[in-house]
Structure formats: C-alpha cells, structure tokens
Amino acid sequence: xxxxxxxxxxxxxxxxxxxxxxxxxxxxxxxxxxxxxxxxxxxxxxxxxxxxxxxxxxxxxxxxxxxxxxxxxxxxxxxxxxxxxxxxxxxxxxxxxxxxxxxxxxxxxxxxxxxxxxxxxxxxxxxxxxxxxxxxxxxxxxxxxxxxxxxxxxxxxxxxxxxxxxxxxxxxxxxxxxxxxxxxxxxxxxxxxxxxxxxxxxxxxxxxxxxxxxxxxxxxxxxxxxxxxxxxxxxxxxxxxxxxxxxxxxxxxxxxxxxxxxxxxxxxxxxxxxxxxxxxxxxxxxxxxxxxxxxxxxxxxxxxxxxxxxxxxxxxxxxxxxx
Numbered sequence: 001x002x003x004x005x006x007x008x009x010x011x012x013x014x015x016x017x018x019x020x021x022x023x024x025x026x027x028x029x030x031x032x033x034x035x036x037x038x039x040x041x042x043x044x045x046x047x048x049x050x051x052x053x054x055x056x057x058x059x060x061x062x063x064x065x066x067x068x069x070x071x072x073x074x075x076x077x078x079x080x081x082x083x084x085x086x087x088x089x090x091x092x093x094x095x096x097x098x099x100x101x102x103x104x105x106x107x108x109x110x111x112x113x114x115x116x117x118x119x120x121x122x123x124x125x126x127x128x129x130x131x132x133x134x135x136x137x138x139x140x141x142x143x144x145x146x147x148x149x150x151x152x153x154x155x156x157x158x159x160x161x162x163x164x165x166x167x168x169x170x171x172x173x174x175x176x177x178x179x180x181x182x183x184x185x186x187x188x189x190x191x192x193x194x195x196x197x198x199x200x201x202x203x204x205x206x207x208x209x210x211x212x213x214x215x216x217x218x219x220x221x222x223x224x225x226x227x228x229x230x231x232x233x234x235x236x237x238x239x240x241x242x243x244x245x246x247x248x249x250x251x252x253x254x255x256x257x258x259x260x261x262x263x264x265x266x267x268x269x270x271x272x273x274x275x276x277x278x279x280x281x282x283x284x285x286x287x288x289x290x291x292x293x294x295x296x297x298x299x300x301x302x303x304x305x306x307x308x309x310x311x312x313x314x315x316x317x318x319x320x321x322x323x
Contacts, residue, residue, distance in 0.1 A: 102260065
C-alpha cells in the first residue's frame with residue numbers, strides 16, 4: 001500500500017485514521033493540520049468557554065503511530081502530487097485524503113484584521129479564551145443557526161450580546177418565537193441590518209452597522225455562511241466532488257471526505273447531519289482503501305420536522321458550564 005497523507009484532523013480526518021488502524025493498515029500516515037489542537041465546531045459554539053473539550057492532536061497522533069505536521073497548506077498541485085506551505089519546504093504525496101472541512105464565506109469587511117474579529121470557521125479557542133475574560137460585550141452577525149447558538153452561549157456567559165442580521169428567513173415560521181426567546185435572554189436584536197466595520201486600532205472597540213449605528217463591542221463573530229474549504233487546490237478533475245463521491249473525485253489517488261465533498265454546504269443553515277455524514281464518508285473511504293469495499297455514503301436531507309426539533313432543543317437546552 002502507498003503512504004497516505006491526510007489534510008485536516010476534524011471529525012472525518014480523525015475517524016479515517018481510527019478506522020485505517022482498526023483495519024490493520026500499518027503503513028505510514030502523515031497528518032497535516034494548521035492547529036495542534038482540535039475542538040469540535042458544535043462544542044466551540046455551544047460552550048465557547050469550555051476548553052476541556054479541546055484535545056491535543058500531536059499527542060493523539062503519537063498514540064495512533066501517525067506523523068503529525070502542524071502547518072497550513074497554501075497550495076496543492078494534484079498533477080505533480082505536491083503540497084506547498086508558507087513556512088515549510090514543499091512535500092510530495094503518494095495518496096492524498098483531503099478532510100479540510102468547510103470555511104466561512106469571506107466578506108472583506110473593514111477592520112477584519114483587528115484582534116477580536118472572528119469568522120466562525122476561524123475561531124482560535126485559546127485566543128478567544130483570553131478575550132472572553134476582557135470583553136464585556138460581543139456582537140454576532142447571524143446568517144445561519146450556528147450564529148444564533150453562539151449568541152445565546154455568549155449571553156449565558158454574562159456578555160452583553162448584540163445580534164445583527166439581514167434576515168432570519170431560514171427559521172421559517174419560528175422566527176418570532178426565536179426572536180422573543182433571545183430578547184428574554186437580554187440579547188439586543190438589529191434586523192434588516194449588516195455589519196459595515198469593526199472599529200478600533202489594534203483591537204476592536206466598536207461595531208458600525210447599517211442602517212447607521214455604532215455600539216461598543218470588543219468581539220465580533222461573523223456567521224456569513226459556509227463553502228467547502230478547497231481554495232488551496234490548484235487543479236481538480238472536471239467534475240466537482242459530490243457528497244459521498246469520495247473515490248472518483250480528482251483521481252484515484254486523491255480523495256475527499258467530510259464537508260469538503262458536499263456541494264450544498266452553501267445552502268445549509270442548520271448543519272444537523274454534517275458530523276454524521278463526515279464520519280460515514282471517512283469510514284467508507286478507509287474500508288475502501290484497506291479492504292477494497294465500494295464506498296457508499298447516502299446523502300442526508302433535513303426535513304421541516306428535523307428543523308423544528310433543532311429549534312425545540314435550542315429553546316429547552318440548559319446552559320453549559322464554563323472553565
């Protein structure tokens with residue numbers, strides 16, 4: 001078997017390694033991730049101050065006899081089988097598994113370089129830990145249910161939270177019910193609005209929104225929706241990888257698992273099945289490589305009943321603990 005290089009240690013990346021070792025694969029696996037710790041997205045948004053849920057990737061990789069490289073991949077050239085880094089020499093790969101997940105849609109906002117600005121996909125748990133201690137206020141620009149959950153979590157931590165949203169149409173008939181609930185929690189709501197600028201110098205001090213209003217805040221979380229995290233891929237096959245199409249995409253030596261293989265990420269608002277789908281695709285690929293089994297991952301669709309269950313759970317969930 002060929003040496004395997006894996007990009008990303010999220011749910012799908014970790015599940016892939018676990019299953020490969022369970023299947024008796026003893027050859028070399030190289031794991032590359034831009035961070036040396038992992039925090040599940042659901043946990044970081046529901047309990048942003050609970051850092052007990054983070055785990056050390058390097059330590060875990062040693063247990064699995066996996067070589068870990070903490071580095072950000074700048075470019076991947078599939079034809080040449082090359083990985084390019086900003087601060088490391090280029091590396092060749094034999095067989096590549098891409099589990100890079102999804103990333104927030106970038107909006108080119110004024111002041112996004114300032115400390116205290118976070119796209120949801122770029123939250124640094126340890127940096128946020130320090131800022132949460134210093135910041136009495138927070139602003140969340142909401143466009144999916146993940147932003148709604150984060151706003152409530154911050155309010156539960158005692159922060160003065162302001163929610164900015166152009167609309168909350170994804171909530172369907174439950175919009176007013178959710179707005180009333182957030183209002184009861186002391187969250188200020190600015191609807192039919194958008195963030196224009198994170199005002200400050202090195203750190204954010206205020207948020208400017210339109211229609212024109214400025215209010216104090218040291219933290220801004222931008223929930224702008226998501227896209228598959230694949231901008232670093234220099235070339236792909238003519239056919240986009242589909243959800244579950246984990247073998248034929250790009251080539252037989254390059255595979256996509258998890259959210260990066262989903263064409264519909266940009267149309268999702270609740271993300272109910274993402275972690276389930278991500279793990280299933282990882283296990284299917286591992287069985288394909290190690291056992292030769294044909295990978296089959298069925299797409300999962302969110303029904304109106306599913307959406308209502310998610311909202312009901314949100315309205316009745318107890319506050320998480322902080323540490």
